[in-house]
Amino acid sequence: MVAKKGRVKVARPDWCKTCGICIEVCPVEVLELGKDRIQIIYLENCVGCENCELSCPDFVLKVVNEDEE
């Protein structure tokens, strides 16, 4: 079976505290801070590396299989 590509999802939007750490650790341009929470602006750029998920202090982001988006 070929592994499906993962992509970021804002799993817990209400828990975001807009610290910006996810943006700092992302190797490409995917995320942007909105007024009170993180936003995905260029999902197509996401390489599914999980840096954001592993670094977010508030368990907001999750990398999921593309078909779960």
Next chain:
Amino acid sequence: MAEDIDRYLRQDKLPHIWCPGCGHGTIMANMLRGFARSGLDQDKTVVVSGIGCSGRASGYLDFDTLHVTHGRALTFATGIKMANPELTVVVVTGDGDGAAIGGNHLIHACRRNIDIKVVLFNNSIYGMTAGQFSPMTPTGATATTAPYGNIDQNFDLCELTRSAGATFVARGAAQHPRQLIKIFQEGFAHRGLTFIEAITQCPVNYGRRNKLGGARDMLNWQKEHIINQKKYESLSAEERQDKTPSGILYQDEREEYTEKYEKIIATARGSEN
């Protein structure tokens, strides 16, 4: 895919109350990912924490948990382990809770090599009480109790616990989540006193006062200054000056305390008959 941590969290207690950008959440999440990988049983694991922002972790964790008095997590944990040696016992503590008021308990738990996993969230400051210096505040840094700069020498807690008798000693940092997961996975699997120093950022009560910037800047500081042990060893003494090694720094086997105690119980029972 990263490990699912939802099953280890008390969803009704979240979001947590740690400040925006506080590294405590990152450490806790990666501790749980390491726990998931270690294959240990959630229902046979007890988490004990003391007082501090770090100590609040026990409230968010869906294990049997105990939130106890300041500096005394290891004493409660020792009681739990002695009475129920089959349980996995984890202590979550801070640099104030674990190295200042609780420092004495830390060295004696190490000396006994009792099978407790000590996770010390080191943010270099008393976060909860708004920024007094701790035994981990670097010399020269400022704190509410050291407005002109701290003149005390900070501990190297990994060296300290190792020489006191801990049999697993590691250091990780919020900036290096993958290394943290590995440290936790192996640390949880170790039998004996496990000491894990997790370096975390307190942007509110340490970063701001010491002009280190916000959480993102503090993480970049960690990236530059906390480096893998192998790399650290390849550096000259001069290059090492402002660097701290991370990774599993020491691991050894030595008879564990509750095992010795079981033998004492057996001997005492034998001599009664």
